[in-house]
Amino acid sequence: MVLVGVDLGLPHFDAELDELAQLATTAGYRVLDRITCKRRAPDPALFIGSGKADEIQALAHGHGAVEILFDQALSPAQQRNLERHMGMPVNDRILLILEIFAQRARSHEGKLQVELARLQYLSTRLVRRWSHLERQSGGIGMRGGPGETQIELDRRMIGDAIKRTKERLEKVKRQRATQRRQRERRDAFTVSLVGYTNAGKSSLFNALVKARSYAADQLFATLDTTTRQMYLGEVGRSVSLSDTVGFIRDLPHTLVDAFAATLQEARDADLLLHVVDAANPGHPEQIQEVQRVLREIGADDVPQILVFNKLDAVAPEHQPLHVTDIMELDGVAVPRVFLSARSGLNLDALRRLLAQRLQPLPAPPDDDPSH
Known part of the structure; x- marks a missing residue:
């Protein structure tokens, strides 16, 4: 498989095509080569123009590749025209993500x-x-x-x-709504883990609740929402903790719509643990992508704690000065904690932050002089 990236001047362009390569490997493909090019705007017919299409075709034939994969979404017409021009299957990032989801x-x-x-x-x-x-x-x-x-x-x-x-999914949504109402009647405090794919959400989930949810160093290791009870001894009560599907740049709108039932857990949560891969140099862009999807599903007003995970993989010169601090996120001051879910480092600091959220608010002072 040959990977193709087209730089259209957008800020998140992945010049090394590392994420696309990881997606392809996750889906079981072998990446033989990568090629990028710049364009002011996509060509309506071929997305990249006939000259570059010929170059990619020659590169693919030289490696014995049997498929071309674009990092950008192709229109049906562009996909059809490219296949006719190159004489081999041409697919895009969206189809690849769908394929991984189908496998997982x-x-x-x-x-x-x-x-x-x-x-x-x-x-x-x-x-x-x-x-x-x-x-x-x-x-x-x-x-x-x-x-x-x-x-x-x-x-x-x-x-x-x-x-x-859609009708069958609607039935599942109703069942989930019933389960949520039951939790609300029990006065359950709900926490949802969200974050960019491969940030370590499932590892953190397992570390917090001692579950055996599947966790691996790969994209979209977990697709299905898992919910467990987590006891916080600091306040003497349990919270309901849910692990959700990871977000990714250019997540297809069909998937955002289709996963509305799963993402409902994030929208209805009392608190979001926004897990970030602190060792990934692209984590600021990943944070913004997660924020964008949260806005899209109506969960952007749910309070958050930023969990900068994989601290054990951060270079010594980039280690934080404090275990917890405050970070501004979309104009809001958000608590942040640095930890490693894999080693357990600073997990106690996160539990303390969670306990603070569950502490009952002090009663307002009584200003009535008659009392």
Whole structure:
């Protein structure tokens, strides 16, 4: 597989294509080479122009690659034109993320969410994948009406599948809402872990609740929401802790929509633990991407604690002066703690911050002189 990145002047352009390479490896592909180029704007037909398409084709043939993968989202027409021009499959970042999600989903809800996102993506690609079926197939004994094309039938079938999947997901959402209401009746304090993928959310979740949730040094190791009770001895009560799917740059809107039920846990939480990979030099951009998705799902007003994880992997010259401090995030002063979920370093500091959030507020002074 050959990776292609197009610099359109956007601030988050990954010149080394490291994240795309990690995504490809996570999905089980072998990366043979990488190539980047600059453009003021995408070419409407080929995204990159015919000259660069020829160069990429020659590079792929030279390595024996059988597929091209773009870091940017391609329109259905651009994807179709590139495949015709290069004579091999051409895919984009969105399809790759969908593929990883399909491999990783374990729960019934997760599988439904992935299926919905896949169907929504597929519905826009029918022209590309089934262009050979555009012949008329209507008539006596055929499934469609007279003159209905095969592609129209496929669109209708996918539309029906999307509708059925949405109905099944709605049922799951209602079940989750019932569970949340039960937690609220029990006066449960809910905490959700959010953060960029591979920031160490599942490792932190396991360290806090001694669970055995799957954790690995790879993108999207966890897709399904897991909820456990965590006892805080400092205040003598438990909180409900949920681990959610990781965010990523340019997360497809179909996935944000499809994972609304899972991300609902973040939106309805009393507190978010925003986990950050402190050892990643790109963590400021990753923080902003997480904030963007939180705004998109309506969770941007939920209070946060910033958890700068992987402190054991931070170079000595970049070690923080204090274990906890305050960081401004979107104009709001947010508590921050530096720790290592893997080694357990400074986990007690996080637990103290959580306990402070659960401390009952002191009663206001009584100014009535008659009392």
